[in-house]
Amino acid sequence: MTPPNAFPSFELTKEEFEILLHPQLGSDVRVKDFETRPLTQPGENYGSTILAAELNIQHGNKESTLHLVVKLVPPSEFLRETFDIEVTFNKEVNAYRLVSPEYETLQREKRVPCNKFLDVFPKFYGARTNKIGDENERADDTAVLLLENLKLSGYHTGDRLEGLDLQHMELGVAQLARFHAISIALKIQKPEVFRETVLKACERFVLDGISNDDVVENIIVSTLDDIKSVPECSPYLKRIEMALVEDMKVKKLPSPPLPEEPFATFIHNDFWVNNMMFRYEDVGDSGRRGRPISMKFVDFQTTLYASPVHDVIFFMYSSAADGVIDQHYDHLIRIYHQELMDCLRDLECNTEPFSWENFQTELNTYGPKEFVHILCMIKFISADKNKVPDLSQCDLDVIVRNNYGGELYEKRVKFLIQDFIKKGWF
Numbered sequence: 532m533t534p535p536n537a538f539p540s541f542e543l544t545k546e547e548f549e550i551l552l553h554p555q556l557g558s559d560v561r562v563k564d565f566e567t568r569p570l571t572q573p574g575e576n577y578g579s580t581i582l583a584a585e586l587n588i589q590h591g592n593k594e595s596t597l598h599l600v601v602k603l604v605p606p607s608e609f610l611r612e613t614f615d616i617e618v619t620f621n622k623e624v625n626a627y628r629l630v631s632p633e634y635e636t637l638q639r640e641k642r643v644p645c646n647k648f649l650d651v652f653p654k655f656y657g658a659r660t661n662k663i664g665d666e667n668e669r670a671d672d673t674a675v676l677l678l679e680n681l682k683l684s685g686y687h688t689g690d691r692l693e694g695l696d697l698q699h700m701e702l703g704v705a706q707l708a709r710f711h712a713i714s715i716a717l718k719i720q721k722p723e724v725f726r727e728t729v730l731k732a733c734e735r736f737v738l739d740g741i742s743n744d745d746v747v748e749n750i751i752v753s754t755l756d757d758i759k760s761v762p763e764c765s766p767y768l769k770r771i772e773m774a775l776v777e778d779m780k781v782k783k784l785p786s787p788p789l790p791e792e793p794f795a796t797f798i799h800n801d802f803w804v805n806n807m808m809f810r811y812e813d814v815g816d817s818g819r820r821g822r823p824i825s826m827k828f829v830d831f832q833t834t835l836y837a838s839p840v841h842d843v844i845f846f847m848y849s850s851a852a853d854g855v856i857d858q859h860y861d862h863l864i865r866i867y868h869q870e871l872m873d874c875l876r877d878l879e880c881n882t883e884p885f886s887w888e889n890f891q892t893e894l895n896t897y898g899p900k901e902f903v904h905i906l907c908m909i910k911f912i913s914a915d916k917n918k919v920p921d922l923s924q925c926d927l928d929v930i931v932r933n934n935y936g937g938e939l940y941e942k943r944v945k946f947l948i949q950d951f952i953k954k955g956w957f
Contacts, residue, residue, distance in 0.1 A: 536934060541596070546562075552738065561588060565586040569583075582600070582681075583601075595681045601676070602675070611672075615737055618736040619670075620660060620670035628655065629731055636730075657677045675703075681808050686806060686827055689807070694852035701863065703807065703850070704846070706826055706828075708871040714796040717729060733834055749866070790837045794839055794889075800835060800837070800842065808830055811823055841901055841904075899956035902951055
């Protein structure tokens with residue numbers, strides 16, 4: 532049975548599931564029955580409602596159980612408008628429907644070895660973005676996305692409060708580099724395909740309220756109020772305020788500034804610990820996890836065509852456990868660049884424009900621009916799991932004004948500011 536209030540304004544039936552599954556599994560698939568349950572806890576995701584679904588299906592003469600993740604629009608009108616769901620839901624569907632197949636095709640064409648083959652997209656089972664079934668129109672309240680349930684394949688999400696250790700971060704930057712490199716190669720070698728696939732998943736979206744001066748002022752004031760709880764940050768309040776104001780000005784522009792070439796690529800734009808899952812080395816009957824050996828990326832709602840540095844820096848400062856960036860920043864940046872170059876060579880691209888020296892310039896140009904993004908997210912990443920409200924209760928006051936701070940928040944904000952100052956980025 533469907534849990535109360537799980538769906539925004541419609542009921543997903545057996546017949547609906549069949550229609551969604553037919554393009555991927557064939558028209559002879561029949562859904563005998565199904566059950567759903569909430570998959571995420573409050574604070575883990577604001578941009579969608581996420582359910583786990585178990586479908587008992589008949590495919591020809593064979594019966595089986597299909598384990599899916601069902602993504603729906605958020606349960607409240609406020610969240611649907613805030614996250615520009617009409618655009619962002621379509622973007623995510625396009626990432627799976629259009630971009631993922633091209634990533635696989637290009638790697639196979641270039642005979643990328645199995646041990647280097649990037650496989651970070653969960654399996655796509657079907658989608659509908661609106662009630663009329665037109666994927667070129669805006670998403671509405673009936674939008675649905677079906678993906679494989681990665682937990683059944685042995686993948687696990689990290690703990691946002693603990694952060695990721697060095698092994699997880701090394702794997703993360705390496706896979707992120709290859710993710711970016713494939714997009715760059717598509718842009719260079721198949722420009723028309725790139726336009727019709729990657730750029731369709733990079734449509735401009737606008738977070739609701741950014742054009743409203745009162746809301747912007749609310750965000751700035753509440754962020755500064757949070758930071759005032761960190762005494763060491765007091766000398767920098769004016770600079771932080773200026774950074775917030777400047778960031779909001781850029782977000783209000785009708786068109787974002789064009790990224791500089793040659794590094795511009797398909798970026799995830801929300802690449803933090805909750806939006807990735809890891810599978811681990813088998814260590815027998817010990818009951819503990821071995822080292823992480825593969826990973827998947829999830830939640831492609833805010834993808835953009837931009838500098839890869841946005842993803843790299845946001846990932847490092849939002850997701851690493853205490854001490855990892857302080858001690859291993861240079862090491863992780865080197866891994867990222869080495870993997871980027873290696874993948875570009877595998878895909879038969881000229882790597883000269885992507886030299887270490889050029890990458891350093893890119894890093895110092897776009898790294899500082901992630902400051903506000905990281906600063907605002909730390910509030911939610913550090914939030915006490917017992918104090919985060921249910922999605923259906925979220926409104927502007929809850930999102931902006933609620934104090935999710937505490938010792939962990941203070942520690943992370945202090946490190947962010949001090950480390951950006953040390954790098955000459957703030």
